[in-house]
Amino acid sequence: MSLTPNYSVPLDRYNSDELTSLATLYYIDGLTQEELSKKFGVSRATVGRMLRRAQNEGIVEIRVRQSPKQSDDVERALVQRFGILRAILTPDHADPEKQRGMLASLVAGYLDKTLQDGMIVAVGMGRNINAVSDHAISTAPRECAFVCAIGGTYQGGEAMNPDHIARRLAAQFGGQSETLYAPALMGSPEVARQLSANPTVRQTLDKARRADLALVGVGDMSADSNMVRMGWFSPSELAEAKRIGTVGDLMGYDFLDIHGRSAATQIQGRVVGLSVNDLKRIPNVIAMASEPSKVTAILGALRTGAINTLATSVSNATTLLQMEDAINIGRQQIVGEGK
Template identity: 50%
Template sequence: MSQIKIPPVDSSSDDREILTEIAILYYQEGATQEEIAKKFSISRIKVGRLLRKAREEGIVEINVRYHPIYSAQLEQRLVEKFNLKRALIALDNADNQEQRKQVAVLVSAFLANNLQDNSSVAVGQGQNVAAVADYAGIVPQRNAHFVCAIGGTHRSGDSINADHICRQLAKKFGGSSETLYAPAYVNSSKTRADFLAHNTIAETLKQARNADFALVGVGAMNENSHMVKLGWFSQQEFAEARLNEGIVGDIGGFDFFKLTGENARTRLRDRVIGLDTEDLRRIPNVIAVASEERKALALLGALRTGSIDILATSVSCAMTLLNMAE
């Protein structure tokens, strides 16, 4: 290699070009640090510093691709730690929508392999659950029955509405869907009690409780929750529930829990028309889907409720979850 003198590096455009050239030599062309040091007449120690600077300034981005064996080890650790039947772990993706899709691919495949003709599935709401229904992969046709485990939302929430998701899943697997003819959230516990007393609503919830599978999301208690964005609860209600009652998340959109897994006897729950955590414990195969790492704390509480059998998440969320639990 011919030698090139390198000037002191700062943040100017010329110096970024030098950082870029060094990064390309090292990461793309496979040059050693010693070869780069000779080319630029600098020490190997300085080459290491410049490569680190290239990473810090965003000239170089390093993405780790996990080997399938690593994912399998993570799955095994989750299964043993939380007494699960299965853990489905997707590789990390920086784009939230793509991350949900990658997790949804695994859940879709799990359902394809495990649903039988006449299987019944209780379905919750949310973006992660909707992603499973929206994934356009080829699956075997099953005469499965998909039942809403929670009432409906208004128009702007259609894509994450349990009824919409049920219909999409029924279309995907060649089965049928059952609508819960009630709103997901009402203004008072009395209104909720009136709805639950209705024969049609009671019958649908009974079907959901007797399902073979449940497909639910896990939500975190923050002011950016879709429940808040859609106007079901106020930011203040969520903040008070988190700070005063110790609530860390919801499961399926219909029940709330603390970090210990203890059910939260909260006023929020008294306004929801749907199943509860105790109902989920009676369903043999509850699949909880949460792709976002920011939901790790909520997932920890959800897993401690003892109502989840199969967890579907991302590598980063799985690692954070295990670190918090240990």
């Protein structure tokens, strides 16, 4: 290869193997961009563009670790305050997609360390859960069963189909996926109960109920929420749900108020999938929410007692603790005034 930098080499000349080689030399072996410029016969500016392309194509993942003390302090406070087993916290990022990807990468790493042969994983839906399947990298093959814990929907794309997510997780970590042959939302609670009692549907749901681990999302009631984008709530129904105190949902099934109690929305009871009570019987329920708009919904979800592992951002976690403190102070003032 020529040692004279060629300033006119197009980036698409290089395939993924060559980009991987360059990225390895830079990030692992510590070569400088000047040394890479000479080695690959391109300008330093081209080397920089090649490294950025390696990031954009997923060949390289850049992770910034939060201050260990800050993360540890917040995690300990969450565990103590809400009685969960652990918190997976990611640094904050202004870009929502990058924030979601950072959190998904941490959860994928946790799964890689936790999953063992024979485990059953109940899989929910949503953009955060789907992102985990994007970032899943297995260090060793294993035999797990990834089971859909809620029905699917054609609206909202792949992120709204647990079957798609379960298949990708099984392909990355090893094992098999099991489809729940049912739509997520039915026309009435009675139809949802009848479908849930169907032998084929019940068999899959019963397997999901026996899961060792569940991967679920927390939804909010914003205009950008999954439920609104899928058309499950009209603007007037969304306003009514908020009026009666609904703050979000857990796994798309149960709609909750800030105290973790069931909220009587117009679709409550019409979803085919695992309920909060089902989740309470699963040893490790990982609830994910990267968006700052979901803090109130996360608080409601935590108060159900169904969550064992919370995956969110440091700022979300800090706000959660502040909200809990404010609510507790308000309760104490009300009690004091009543004496």
